[in-house]
Amino acid sequence: MNNESAADAAFDGNVMAGPLSEVFAVDITTAQGRCRGCGTTSVIATLRVYGPDPGLVGRCPGCDDVLVRIVRTPDAVWLDLAGLTSLRVAVPAGVAGVPASSGGDA
Amino acid sequence: MTVTRGFHGRRRDSDARLPPGQHLTPDFPVLSAGPTPLVPRDDWELIVATEDGTRHGWTWAELMALPSEDVTVDIHCVTSWSKLDTDWRGVSLDTVLADVDTAADFAMVHSHGGYTTNLPLEDLLDGRAWIAYEYDGDELAPEHGGPARLLVPHLYLWKSAKWVREIELMLDDAPGFWEQLGYHDYGDPWREQRYQGD
Amino acid sequence: MARTAIPGGLSARRAWRSATLADRRPETAQAVTLVLDVPDWPGHVPGQHVDVRLTSEDGYRATRSYSVAAPTDGDALELTVQRVPDGEVSTFLCDDLRRGDTVEVRGPLGGWFVWRPGQPGPVLLVAGGSGVVPLMSMLRARPAGSASPFRLVYSARSPEDLLYREELARRAAENDGVEVGLVFTRSAPEGDRRGVGRLRPEDLTGHGWSVDDAPTCYVCGPTGFVESAAAHLVALGHPPERIRTERFGPSGP
Numbered sequence: 288m289n290n291e292s293a294a295d296a297a298f299d300g301n302v303m304a305g306p307l308s309e310v311f312a313v314d315i316t317t318a319q320g321r322c323r324g325c326g327t328t329s330v331i332a333t334l335r336v337y338g339p340d341p342g343l344v345g346r347c348p349g350c351d352d353v354l355v356r357i358v359r360t361p362d363a364v365w366l367d368l369a370g371l372t373s374l375r376v377a378v379p380a381g382v383a384g385v386p387a388s389s390g391g392d393a
Numbered sequence: 394m395t396v397t398r399g400f401h402g403r404r405r406d407s408d409a410r411l412p413p414g415q416h417l418t419p420d421f422p423v424l425s426a427g428p429t430p431l432v433p434r435d436d437w438e439l440i441v442a443t444e445d446g447t448r449h450g451w452t453w454a455e456l457m458a459l460p461s462e463d464v465t466v467d468i469h470c471v472t473s474w475s476k477l478d479t480d481w482r483g484v485s486l487d488t489v490l491a492d493v494d495t496a497a498d499f500a501m502v503h504s505h506g507g508y509t510t511n512l513p514l515e516d517l518l519d520g521r522a523w524i525a526y527e528y529d530g531d532e533l534a535p536e537h538g539g540p541a542r543l544l545v546p547h548l549y550l551w552k553s554a555k556w557v558r559e560i561e562l563m564l565d566d567a568p569g570f571w572e573q574l575g576y577h578d579y580g581d582p583w584r585e586q587r588y589q590g591d
Numbered sequence: 592m593a594r595t596a597i598p599g600g601l602s603a604r605r606a607w608r609s610a611t612l613a614d615r616r617p618e619t620a621q622a623v624t625l626v627l628d629v630p631d632w633p634g635h636v637p638g639q640h641v642d643v644r645l646t647s648e649d650g651y652r653a654t655r656s657y658s659v660a661a662p663t664d665g666d667a668l669e670l671t672v673q674r675v676p677d678g679e680v681s682t683f684l685c686d687d688l689r690r691g692d693t694v695e696v697r698g699p700l701g702g703w704f705v706w707r708p709g710q711p712g713p714v715l716l717v718a719g720g721s722g723v724v725p726l727m728s729m730l731r732a733r734p735a736g737s738a739s740p741f742r743l744v745y746s747a748r749s750p751e752d753l754l755y756r757e758e759l760a761r762r763a764a765e766n767d768g769v770e771v772g773l774v775f776t777r778s779a780p781e782g783d784r785r786g787v788g789r790l791r792p793e794d795l796t797g798h799g800w801s802v803d804d805a806p807t808c809y810v811c812g813p814t815g816f817v818e819s820a821a822a823h824l825v826a827l828g829h830p831p832e833r834i835r836t837e838r839f840g841p842s843g844p
Contacts, residue, residue, distance in 0.1 A: 297814045299838050302656055304700035305642035314702040332703030333836070337426050340472040341551060341571055344426040351428060353507070358575045360588040365575035394646055395609050398692050402651045403679050 300334035300345055306357045309364050319375040320368075324352035331355065331374075403473065410467060411475055412582035418474040423536045426570065430505040430556050434540050439524065440559040443495045451489070453540065456524065459484045464523060466546035468553070469582040481544055483525030486517040489560075497562035501569060502543055505556040510569035511578065512545065512552055514562060521547055524557065549580040549587070607644060607695040608632075610668065612688055618671060618754045622721065623685050624660060627668045629696060634663040637728040638705035638809070638837075641668070641698030645680060655680040658725035658811075658837075659699065662708075662732040668696065671754060673721035704837040706809065708732050713804050716743040717795065717820045719812020723754050725837065726811055735767060742800055746774040746790050746816065772797055790816070792823045802828040811837040 300316050307315045316332040327349030334345035334354060342358035347370070354370035368374065403416045411417065434453040441449040451459075463482050469475045500514050516522065525544040526533050533539035538555025545552045551571050572578050577586040585591060614626040635641075637659075644654045661669040674685045688694070706714060706729040714733075716726040723745055733741055747753050753773070763771040774794050779787050785794075800806070808829055810820045817838040824834050 301701045301837050317702040356574055360575045395695050397645045397694050399687050400645045400647050402647050402653050
């Protein structure tokens with residue numbers, strides 16, 4: 288990966304891993320998100336991503352609707368997930384209702 | 394703070410024409426939040442919608458029939474590049490809005506592709522904003538917002554919406570695409586209003 | 592699938608760490624491998640990347656993502672950086688960063704575009720330009736004598752643009768289940784039978800590899816390259832769920 292591009296750049300959701308790691312304790316790029324517009328379910332790493340400036344915009348591979356937006360200001364991360372109806376995050380299997388003691392995908 | 398020896402980044406130039414924190418760029422960078430819409434001029438239409446639901450429309454031919462202006466302005470992108478003396482041709486918003494009756498104080502500009510940005514209506518008036526359709530003597534290229542974009546050079550360039558299709562006049566302000574996500578509602582480069590709270 | 596816990600926990604992964612340049616190796620005229628010393632580096636999985644942050648004396652900061660080029664080796668972290676014309680970070684890293692200089696890194700990042708050593712089955716790696724970097728990390732992580740055959744199809748502008756040229760030739764010559772197919776888009780070595788041209792479906796099916804071998808496919812490169820390579824793979828019958836991609840921008844071979 289090398290996200291420094293001189294021109295109109297389209298990345299994918301892999302490039303969101305760093306900014307998302309500032310907010311979430313697990314790697315959200317491996318989660319599955321469902322598009323509110325067309326219903327397509329996509330792994331976040333496979334979104335079509337525009338940016339990185341003024342912000343990262345992750346779009347649905349199915350319909351190009353905006354699913355995820357991330358803006359990093361000097362003192363905050365702004366995150367918009369409104370384009371998703373759901374986000375499925377795999378966690379280590381445990382007893383239902385009892386969270387596993389540690390987790391996250393490497 | 395871990396400083397990397399010898400790293401300066403893009404030089405922040407000091408020039409009386411450069412707002413704080415900006416540097417000069419010789420080229421015209423393209424920033425995009427989505428795929429570049431390709432809008433045929435035959436299908437192109439500009440809508441001005443007022444707060445009571447009245448809609449005014451101009452086709453491409455009707456826009457071309459309006460008096461145009463050649464303007465040379467400096468432009469400033471929030472990502473810190475500036476470009477001086479850029480040449481545009483377009484129709485002043487004073488001309489477009491001349492016969493529009495409204496009590497609105499704010500405008501939401503809508504683009505093909507779904508982009509939006511909000512401005513006070515007064516910033517679109519008094520010779521400060523244009524519907525621009527030529528850049529540097531040529532048709533405005535799609536990656537720079539062609540067939541036509543808003544040009545409001547006294548504010549950061551994200552306010553100069555590419556691929557403009559509608560100006561919605563509103564009694565109350567509401568945030569646009571980047572303003573919803575931490576960017577400043579007004580965006581004056583001389584006051585370095587990049588983010589909310591600046 | 593067995594997972595290896597990463598020492599230091601999740602918060603360690605999120606923090607910016609100081610990293611000191613221990614060594615640098617030119618790869619081509621336009622690319623360099625940087626070996627960073629990152630104290631207490633928690634380790635990574637082949638295919639992962641890191642964010643690199645540079646801070647100037649006056650507090651200006653620039654952050655970019657770079658793939659890791661080699662498997663975990665203690666506190667040594669290898670990145671291969673391709674110079675982007677006018678790129679403020681890549682040109683600095685390629686031209687100006689000296690041994691002993693400090694940058695910051697955050698990671699390892701990204702759990703999708705990864706190959707875990709021990710993951711069964713053949714692997715087809717498809718690289719466009721500097722997209723070979725995370726794939727090289729996977730190839731280098733493949734244990735000697737592994738039952739999983741690897742094939743790398745690597746598209747570059749010219750032989751002079753190839754990263755890891757000698758190492759790839761050596762690994763392919765070892766007769767240990769690693770094949771390397773080179774595709775040149777602008778100029779090929781004299782006598783090259785394929786000739787020049789963009790990646791074609793037959794480049795992906797050579798050497799008797801077929802869909803029936805059910806390889807896991809990893810494609811990395813510029814956006815246009817990744818889209819066409821992935822489309823070729825799907826057209827050849829590879830199931831989309833076995834194709835993983837990582838793309839960066841429109842430029843490239």
